[in-house]
Amino acid sequence: MIDTTDTRIPEGDERRMRLDVEKGGVGVLTLCRPAKLNAWSWESSRQLGVMADRIRFDDRIRVVLLRAEGRAFCAGIDVTAPGGGIEGESGSARHRAYYEGIRWVHERFAAFARLPQPVVAAVQGYCLGFGFELALMADVRIAADDAVFALPEAQLGVAVDAGGDLRIAREAGAGWAKFLALTGRRIDAETAHRLNLLQQVAPVDQLERVARDVAAEIAGNAPLAVQSVKRDIDAYADAGLDAALDRVAMSAALTLTSEDATEGFTAKARRRPPEYRGA
Numbered sequence: 001m002i003d004t005t006d007t008r009i010p011e012g013d014e015r016r017m018r019l020d021v022e023k024g025g026v027g028v029l030t031l032c033r034p035a036k037l038n039a040w041s042w043e044s045s046r047q048l049g050v051m052a053d054r055i056r057f058d059d060r061i062r063v064v065l066l067r068a069e070g071r072a073f074c075a076g077i078d079v080t081a082p083g084g085g086i087e088g089e090s091g092s093a094r095h096r097a098y099y100e101g102i103r104w105v106h107e108r109f110a111a112f113a114r115l116p117q118p119v120v121a122a123v124q125g126y127c128l129g130f131g132f133e134l135a136l137m138a139d140v141r142i143a144a145d146d147a148v149f150a151l152p153e154a155q156l157g158v159a160v161d162a163g164g165d166l167r168i169a170r171e172a173g174a175g176w177a178k179f180l181a182l183t184g185r186r187i188d189a190e191t192a193h194r195l196n197l198l199q200q201v202a203p204v205d206q207l208e209r210v211a212r213d214v215a216a217e218i219a220g221n222a223p224l225a226v227q228s229v230k231r232d233i234d235a236y237a238d239a240g241l242d243a244a245l246d247r248v249a250m251s252a253a254l255t256l257t258s259e260d261a262t263e264g265f266t267a268k269a270r271r272r273p274p275e276y277r278g279a
Contacts (some may be wrong), residue, residue, distance in 0.1 A: 002042050007050050016044040019051055025062030025219035027055055034070025039078045040130035049108035062219040067122040074131025099253035106245050113137040116227040118218050122211035123147050133164030142211045143189040144204035152184040157264030159251040166244050171196045
């Protein structure tokens with residue numbers, strides 16, 4: 001896997017995200033691998049946790065603007081690397097390793113989702129899989145009219161990894177969460193807005209300005225009041241989320257170590273229909 005104790009953010013090709021603190025209290029967190037469509041990885045999760053720890057105690061940051069370089073917010077996991085570095089001498093050993101690995105990812109995501117500062121996400125282009133799940137952790141989501149959203153995991157033979165389906169159930173209802181997660185269908189920004197998964201849709205050339213205006217508006221309010229409002233609403237909206245996420249980690253570990261998952265990733269990489277056997 002990776003060195004989970006490393007707290008550095010590397011430069012060059014290994015850098016997944018960049019933090020810039022701007023005047024007015026806005027911390028801009030940018031996904032910065034546009035050539036890879038900001039594809040997600042174990043290393044991305046590690047860097048997100050490092051950034052969350054930095055943001056949390058930075059009194060200069062009153063609000064976080066989460067954005068991405070390039071034509072995609074995040075196109076999901078790189079399907080050419082299905083193993084993800086998880087190994088084991090047996091199926092049960094790999095299952096345990098995946099379970100702990102997914103729980104570790106959940107902890108990194110929780111550090112980000114539970115930041116005291118509100119997070120405004122600006123989404124353009126593909127927002128798939130882990131990308132969609134990351135956007136759903138923001139407090140306010142604004143998308144360009146070219147944005148496309150999906151949870152395609154079931155098409156690859158695995159469960160949704162990071163609780164995105166749970167957050168869709170919270171925002172749009174269980175029926176829509178099941179519909180999107182069970183089919184893997186893609187929806188456009190207008191549909192996502194109608195389902196309450198977005199707070200605003202903007203023309204692609206105005207996304208940055210609209211998102212920055214919202215972030216600045218939040219940053220201009222009293223920090224203690226803003227953070228209290230976020231904590232209070234999250235306490236209500238996320239009741240029961242921790243227990244549900246543990247079930248998600250177990251489901252992800254079970255499916256990621258299945259033969260169907262190997263078939264799903266292989267078929268995707270080879271551009272052929274998968275042949276699932278339920279094993």
